[in-house]
Each structure stands twice: as C-alpha cells, then as structure tokens.
Amino acid sequence: MDSRIDKVRKVLRTEKADALLVWNSEGSGQPATQWFSGFSGSSSMLLITETKCVLVTDGRYTAQAKREARGFKILISLAQKPTFKILSEIIKGNNVHRMLFDGSVTAYALVEELKSSVTSEGDTSFRKGGIKKLSIELISRKRILQELRVVKDKEEIHLLKKSAEIACRAFTRLLPEIHAGITEKGIAKRLEDLMAEEGAEGIAFPTIVASGKNGALPHARPSDKKIKSGELVTIDFGACFHGYVSDMTRTIAIGKISTRLKKIYEAVRKAQELGCTKAKAGVTGRQIDAVCRDYLTKQGLGKYFAHSTGHGIGMEVHELPIVSSYSDTLLIEGSVITCEPGVYIPNVGGVRIEDALVLTKGGNTNLSKSLSKELLTL
Incomplete structure (x- = not known):
C-alpha cells in the first residue's frame, strides 16, 4: 500500500493541498478506500496527509478495519462522538487548510457540511489547546481517485x-x-x-x-x-x-x-x-x-x-x-x-x-x- 500512498502525496504536493478526503458512504467510495487502505467495508471516511493516514468507520467494522487497514490509524465513530467530530479534530490538529476530494464520488454538499463542522463559530473544543478556528478551502478534482488507479501493479x-x-x-x-x-x-x-x-x-x-x-x-x-x-x-x-x-x-x-x-x-x-x-x-x-x-x-x-x-x-x-x-x-x-x-x-x-x-x-x-x-x- 505504501506506493499507493506515495501517489496520493505526490498529488497533494502538485495540488498544493494538505489532505485527501475519500468519503465512502454505503459503498460509493469503496473501491478507492479499499485500494488505498485494504478496508472493504461499505461505510468510512479516509483522510491522507503528508504524514498521516486515518480511517474513520463505525462500530460495525471495528474488527474488520483493524484487520484490513494496516498502516492506517483506525478511529471508531460513536453516538457521543460522530464521524464529523472525529474528522474535525484530525483536520484541526494537522492544520489542514486545503482539502482535496473527488467531486465525482463525493457530493460537494457533504464536504461543505464537514467544512462547516470544522469552522463552526460555536466550536470551542480546540481553542483550549491554542488551536484556532481554521478556514478550509475545498478542492474538487473529478475522477482523481480513478486517475490514481489507472496503472495496475x-x-x-x-x-x-x-x-x-x-x-x-x-x-x-x-x-x-x-x-x-x-x-x-x-x-x-x-x-x-x-x-x-x-x-x-x-x-x-x-x-x-x-x-x-x-x-x-x-x-x-x-x-x-x-x-x-x-x-x-x-x-x-x-x-x-x-x-x-x-x-x-x-x-x-x-x-x-x-x-x-x-x-x-x-x-x-x-x-x-x-x-x-x-x-x-x-x-x-x-x-x-x-x-x-x-x-x-x-x-x-x-x-x-x-x-x-x-x-x-x-x-x-x-x-x-x-x-x-x-x-x-x-x-x-x-x-x-x-x-x-x-x-x-x-x-x-x-x-x-x-x-x-x-x-x-x-x-x-x-x-x-x-x-x-x-x-x-x-
């Protein structure tokens, strides 16, 4: 999987982006998620930065994610700490200002919802540690997930x-x-x-x-x-x-x-x-x-x-x-x-x-x- 992550990071540098978001909602982004991480479940969010690879999924897939997505940090969303909250923490903690996503797989409205979660005026949970509210620029590259997979190993x-x-x-x-x-x-x-x-x-x-x-x-x-x-x-x-x-x-x-x-x-x-x-x-x-x-x-x-x-x-x-x-x-x-x-x-x-x-x-x-x-x- 390392060579595949290297491809992503090369694209991040080309696009001057801080992270790639892959949204797998009931299978919509499943092929790319599995290609990057090995995780074959039908619901997850994957975030790749220059230094970190994180997979967020729900409790149905805890054992499966740990078994399949080796090399990725696995985080499990719960009722008291939903997926958006977890990703918000990761994004803020890694100073992600420009986030790349595939507009042909992930609806812009969903990414905007995540952006709102990160930049919410009412969110003060990260200011305690000195981390300020971030402004995030969304970069849509349609079919980028397929472009990365064109050449087969x-x-x-x-x-x-x-x-x-x-x-x-x-x-x-x-x-x-x-x-x-x-x-x-x-x-x-x-x-x-x-x-x-x-x-x-x-x-x-x-x-x-x-x-x-x-x-x-x-x-x-x-x-x-x-x-x-x-x-x-x-x-x-x-x-x-x-x-x-x-x-x-x-x-x-x-x-x-x-x-x-x-x-x-x-x-x-x-x-x-x-x-x-x-x-x-x-x-x-x-x-x-x-x-x-x-x-x-x-x-x-x-x-x-x-x-x-x-x-x-x-x-x-x-x-x-x-x-x-x-x-x-x-x-x-x-x-x-x-x-x-x-x-x-x-x-x-x-x-x-x-x-x-x-x-x-x-x-x-x-x-x-x-x-x-x-x-x-x-």
Whole structure:
C-alpha cells in the first residue's frame, strides 16, 4: 500500500493541498478506500496527509478495519462522538487548510457540511489547546481517485487475470447448456451460478443476455424471451474476485443463421481484432476507436456502432482510461482496457465481441484469450 500512498502525496504536493478526503458512504467510495487502505467495508471516511493516514468507520467494522487497514490509524465513530467530530479534530490538529476530494464520488454538499463542522463559530473544543478556528478551502478534482488507479501493479493484474479465468471457465461450462427454448433469464442465472461455482465472490455487473431482435439493444436486460433457432445471442458478463472484476462479451449462433447475420458477425470480429492489435501503451484511445470504427464504416455498418470502443477496468467495471473518438490521452503501460466494438441494427439484432487487455509497450495481454472469437454455432 505504501506506493499507493506515495501517489496520493505526490498529488497533494502538485495540488498544493494538505489532505485527501475519500468519503465512502454505503459503498460509493469503496473501491478507492479499499485500494488505498485494504478496508472493504461499505461505510468510512479516509483522510491522507503528508504524514498521516486515518480511517474513520463505525462500530460495525471495528474488527474488520483493524484487520484490513494496516498502516492506517483506525478511529471508531460513536453516538457521543460522530464521524464529523472525529474528522474535525484530525483536520484541526494537522492544520489542514486545503482539502482535496473527488467531486465525482463525493457530493460537494457533504464536504461543505464537514467544512462547516470544522469552522463552526460555536466550536470551542480546540481553542483550549491554542488551536484556532481554521478556514478550509475545498478542492474538487473529478475522477482523481480513478486517475490514481489507472496503472495496475503486479498484484492487481494477478487478481484481474484470476477474475477473467473464473468467468472464462464458467462460460465454457455454460455453452453445452444453451439451446433453442431456453430463456434469456435462464442463461443469465445459470452463468452467474457457474461463476460462483468457479470461485467468484460475486458478479461484476448484472449479466446481459440479448437474443434475436433484442440484440439491437447494447445493454438489454435478460427477459423471459425464449431463444430461437436462427438467432444470434450476445452474452456480456464478468466475475468479481478479491475486489477486482472481469468484463467480456461473446455472441453465438443458435442453429443456422442468415448470410446477413454471418456477415455482420465477421465484420465485428475483424474490427475487434484490429482494435486489439492496435492496443498498446503509447497510443491514444482515439486511435484504437478509429481502427474499429473505420473498418465497420467501410463495411457499411458504421452508423450502427453507437458507443465507444472501450473503457478501463479494475476494481470497477468502468474506470479510466476511456477508449473513444474523443480520447486523446496516451495510454500507459500497466493500464487495463476493454476492446468491444459492436453493431446494433433495429428489428434485426446485434453483435458485440469484448476482451480486456493489459497494455504493454509492445502490445497487450488478452485476459479472455481462452474464449474463441470464431462464430460458434450451437
């Protein structure tokens, strides 16, 4: 964890801030809290300064916090001494004048409430020791918590690989059970059960199963619709393992499908292959998006590709960096992205193929390479 705290302190110096506040309210800031401290509970406040690391949580998590958040000072909020009071003491005791927080995770109103607690005219508890009432400047840096986590360390990459392996094994076991007559909901539930059997601690997100015309909806919810022969079925799924998630998509055929659907599938497969080949450290998200989008456009399908090509993945399904037509940031070695071009034609259906890639200077490592991308007919 020390290297992660070092990253925070480097940002504090750059921003000329005295502390970083991470507010974890029923899970909203949980990924960042766990990344910094190891604490996996759903409610806490974390404060990092140049010299101190403090985690405040409630009595439900006393033992868990002491076990997981090693290297952090653990303080427990009580009815007679609530969280704001504890943080107020820490902030005043460490002369925090400029406090950095992630505005995309923590509501400004909540931080203002904490600020009011610290600067309250009626608060005299710290004047006894000669500590004067502080004025605090709040600094909002949206997505700063994700920026700090873009580059994955060896342990994170190991966990991402394990998460992907679990999902791949489950999908391989699922395939023989898919047939005409089974429902989309049935496929989704069975896949999620298989991921649990393979060691998943949970699902990365609700499994997407879209068959036939439903395939034209990129994020279709599984329905009671029965799979029919002659249809394509798109399955987007992922597992969670030790806080890290996987994300992959495959589209399969049920029985004999039309020539048009075959051509659409091959176009998406080729576009995704081009994107995966392009993906490496030193290129931009725009460049990866362009090779996928340009190929589909040449095939007359560009207008049916309605979303970005990919996104970062780690403790959250959607993280930085972004892989889209408006992303000019150079991708960094050790970051992990998805490559998932798709085609969605109303009243016809859709195809999406997705892999997660660990970027290196010379290319990438595909975390779901064990799953074939040739059209599979069941």
